[in-house]
Amino acid sequence: MNSTAYVVTGMTCGHCVSAVTSELSKLPGVASVDVNLVAGGESLVTVCSIDALDPAAVRHAVDEAGYELAGTP
Ligand SMILES: [Cu+2]
DSSP: OEEEEEEEESOOSHHHHHHHHHHHHTSTTEEEEEEEOOTTSEEEEEEEESSOOOHHHHHHHHHHHTOEEEEOO
16 A cells, blocks of 8 residues: 655635545545645545555646646655
8 A cells, every 4th residue: 555645735725625535536556535624724535555656646636626736755
């Protein structure tokens, strides 16, 4: 199992967490998504997946949810 953390900006509440979790969960091989919300700041999103994820796919999913992938911690 791969576990990768991403910094996501623009999230402010539980609704944002749900949106990001939902989009990332759609990626193939994703087993779990954990969000450490920092409202209005740099939230930490940890994704566990069976295989390593394509960073571009992760970025796209976060984008689809309406937020920005700022990088990795
Ligand atoms: Cu929100």
